[in-house]
Amino acid sequence: MSVTTLSSPALAQRQPNWIVRLFDYKPFLIAxxxxxxxxxxxxxxxxxxxxxxxxxxxxxxxxxxGIFVGLENFQYLLTDPLWWxxxxxxxxxxxxxxFGKFALGFWLALLLNNHFPFKSVLRAIVLLPxxxxxxxxxxxxxxxxxxxxxxxxxxxxxxxxxRSSNIDFLGSPWPARFSLIAANIWRGxxxxxxxxxxxxxxxxxxxxxxxxxxxxxxWQRFRYIxxxxxxxxxxxVMTFSIIFTFTDFQLVYxxxxxxxxxxxxxxxxxxxxxxIAGGELGEGAAIAVSMIPFLVFxxxxxxxxxxxxxxxxxxxxx
Amino acid sequence: MTDAVAQGxxxxxxxxxxxxxxxxxxxxxMIYLPLGCFVLILLFPFYWMxxxxxxxxxxxxxxxxxxxxxxxxxxxxHIKHLLFDTAYPRWLKTTMLVAIGSxxxxxxxxxxAAYAIERLRFRGSPYVGLGIYLAYxxxxxxxxxxxxxxxxxFGLFDxxxxxxxxxxxxxxxxxxxxxxxxxxxxxxxxxxxxxxxxATRLQILRRITLxxxxxxxxxxxIFSFTLSWNEFIYALAFIQSGxxxxxxxxxxxxxxxxxxxxxxxxxxxxxxxSLPVAIFYSLFVDYYVSSLTGAVKE
Numbered sequence: 200m201s202v203t204t205l206s207s208p209a210l211a212q213r214q215p216n217w218i219v220r221l222f223d224y225k226p227f228l229i230a231x232x233x234x235x236x237x238x239x240x241x242x243x244x245x246x247x248x249x250x251x252x253x254x255x256x257x258x259x260x261x262x263x264x265g266i267f268v269g270l271e272n273f274q275y276l277l278t279d280p281l282w283w284x285x286x287x288x289x290x291x292x293x294x295x296x297x298f299g300k301f302a303l304g305f306w307l308a309l310l311l312n313n314h315f316p317f318k319s320v321l322r323a324i325v326l327l328p329x330x331x332x333x334x335x336x337x338x339x340x341x342x343x344x345x346x347x348x349x350x351x352x353x354x355x356x357x358x359x360x361x362r363s364s365n366i367d368f369l370g371s372p373w374p375a376r377f378s379l380i381a382a383n384i385w386r387g388x389x390x391x392x393x394x395x396x397x398x399x400x401x402x403x404x405x406x407x408x409x410x411x412x413x414x415x416x417x418w419q420r421f422r423y424i425x426x427x428x429x430x431x432x433x434x435x436v437m438t439f440s441i442i443f444t445f446t447d448f449q450l451v452y453x454x455x456x457x458x459x460x461x462x463x464x465x466x467x468x469x470x471x472x473x474x475i476a477g478g479e480l481g482e483g484a485a486i487a488v489s490m491i492p493f494l495v496f497x498x499x500x501x502x503x504x505x506x507x508x509x510x511x512x513x514x515x516x517x
Numbered sequence: 518m519t520d521a522v523a524q525g526x527x528x529x530x531x532x533x534x535x536x537x538x539x540x541x542x543x544x545x546x547m548i549y550l551p552l553g554c555f556v557l558i559l560l561f562p563f564y565w566m567x568x569x570x571x572x573x574x575x576x577x578x579x580x581x582x583x584x585x586x587x588x589x590x591x592x593x594x595h596i597k598h599l600l601f602d603t604a605y606p607r608w609l610k611t612t613m614l615v616a617i618g619s620x621x622x623x624x625x626x627x628x629x630a631a632y633a634i635e636r637l638r639f640r641g642s643p644y645v646g647l648g649i650y651l652a653y654x655x656x657x658x659x660x661x662x663x664x665x666x667x668x669x670x671f672g673l674f675d676x677x678x679x680x681x682x683x684x685x686x687x688x689x690x691x692x693x694x695x696x697x698x699x700x701x702x703x704x705x706x707x708x709x710x711x712x713x714x715x716a717t718r719l720q721i722l723r724r725i726t727l728x729x730x731x732x733x734x735x736x737x738x739i740f741s742f743t744l745s746w747n748e749f750i751y752a753l754a755f756i757q758s759g760x761x762x763x764x765x766x767x768x769x770x771x772x773x774x775x776x777x778x779x780x781x782x783x784x785x786x787x788x789x790x791s792l793p794v795a796i797f798y799s800l801f802v803d804y805y806v807s808s809l810t811g812a813v814k815e
């Protein structure tokens with residue numbers, strides 16, 4: 200602070216240009232620096248968020264300004280079996296996919312944390328499913344799940360002779376639900392693995408040495424060193440993963456579009472179908488707003504994860 | 518098999534912190550085998566995508582006479598169909614324009630914001646930072662319906678400009694957090710020296726802070742580029758006409774026609790749509806990894 204006051208007079212002497220002086224005036228400079236980012240976020244994020252909540256209480260359709268109808272949209276949703284179905288599948292999808300992603304991703308991170316040749320190449324390959332546009336890899340899964348020419352069915356029926364008929368992946372509700380979850384896990388593993396690997400690499404090896412000297416087994420080292428040390432980063436990555444799995448849209452839209460018989464609708468795809476495709480903006484917005492309580496819950500989870508990190512590490516670290 | 522074992526034991530010797538009980542066979546079973554399975558499963562959809570796009574239709578639909586894992590007579594017909602019979606080059610151009618435009622916009626906005634939050638240090642700057650972080654937690658799925666009405670109000674419906682303006686909503690929070698981390702790592706003393714020497718704040722940003730933050734800017738830039746290339750829901754909701762669509766949306770909505778899916782063309786489209794980001798990715802792998810992990814650690 201004192202530095203600024205010291206330098207300003209010197210500057211004013213040398214450069215009498217008022218524009219330069221204005222840009223060196225701190226409050227103005229701060230405002231100028233924050234304006235583009237906050238402006239963009241206010242117009243295209245905060246305002247639509249508020250507008251979305253407002254739309255949820257109106258009966259707006261495409262091309263017609265709606266009027267305020269109170270809780271009517273939500274009352275309707277509560278009696279709508281499709282909405283309940285979407286809530287159920289969103290929660291189910293998030294729960295199973297998150298569990299799968301973290302179990303497999305953590306395992307992969309532990310594997311990648313070993314010493315072996317071509318490690319960086321392998322790490323690059325592992326991240327590939329996350330880099331490629333989700334819709335395009337979803338199309339590949341659609342083709343893999345083809346009822347007639349599925350390569351998995353071919354392997355099981357013609358090569359291994361484990362089954363006598365092709366698997367109908369997307370034709371009936373439960374197989375379709377699990378097929379989508381499998382595709383989501385496939386796509387989520389890289390992000391989880393690489394993030395957790397970064398966390399693993401920050402754990403000091405001396406902790407493991409000390410535990411080995413005390414005679415801790417491999418499982419004990421994992422349970423009492425790796426796992427507690429990974430808790431903070433696990434909490435953050437998991438919050439992100441839960442939020443973006445719960446609000447997932449692309450995979451379901453690309454592979455099943457909510458079918459068969461609306462059994463695989465997530466809240467986001469249902470909102471799209473009603474709001475944009477069907478033109479009922481008010482109702483679509485209500486469906487989208489109904490996701491918010493779940494997201495708030497996940498964010499609070501993240502907040503407490505962060506608080507825990509500060510408490511754990513003290514102030515010496517970071 | 519023996520190769521891997523030999524490799525494993527040589528690594529054991531080379532790395533002193535590997536445990537003594539870590540015999541070669543154990544390493545093979547516990548590390549290389551599961552790793553191999555992971556890589557196989559993670560890469561298989563891409564292999565399948567690639568191989569399908571070069572297969573003639575006769576082979577695609579006949580697993581009895583042709584081994585489905587290989588191509589007996591590769592063909593470029595699907596690629597040719599995609600490049601010359603569809604608007605693919607047009608979609609590619611639009612996507613490129615949108616990705617570059619939104620990346621540039623977000624980089625400028627987030628560099629300035631990160632500099633203000635981390636270096637200009639005003640009262641409440643941590644709260645502004647927290648607010649921007651919270652913006653990252655708002656998923657596009659709850660925003661696209663009201664955003665569609667906003668885009669219509671602004672008269673930007675069906676225009677790539679809408680996407681350029683809307684993508685920063687998820688790019689700016691990410692880039693700002695990444696850059697705050699980078700600015701933190703640059704010693705503040707450098708700026709103080711410059712201030713004492715009579716440099717203005719903007720000169721400091723341009724001559725000292727930005728050149729030192731170049732790795733962070735590259736990370737943020739390529740990451741934003743990839744995210745905007747892959748974005749789907751906004752592009753689907755805001756763009757109507759076939760010519761203005763982005764690659765991911767166009768391949769799903771324009772190539773899926775009728776009841777019989779043209780799997781060859783679809784997979785060729787997916788392959789060509791993925792290749793630009795994949796190539797980009799292969800050039801900047803380390804930046805991706807560092808930005809991904811950096812953002813998480815922040």
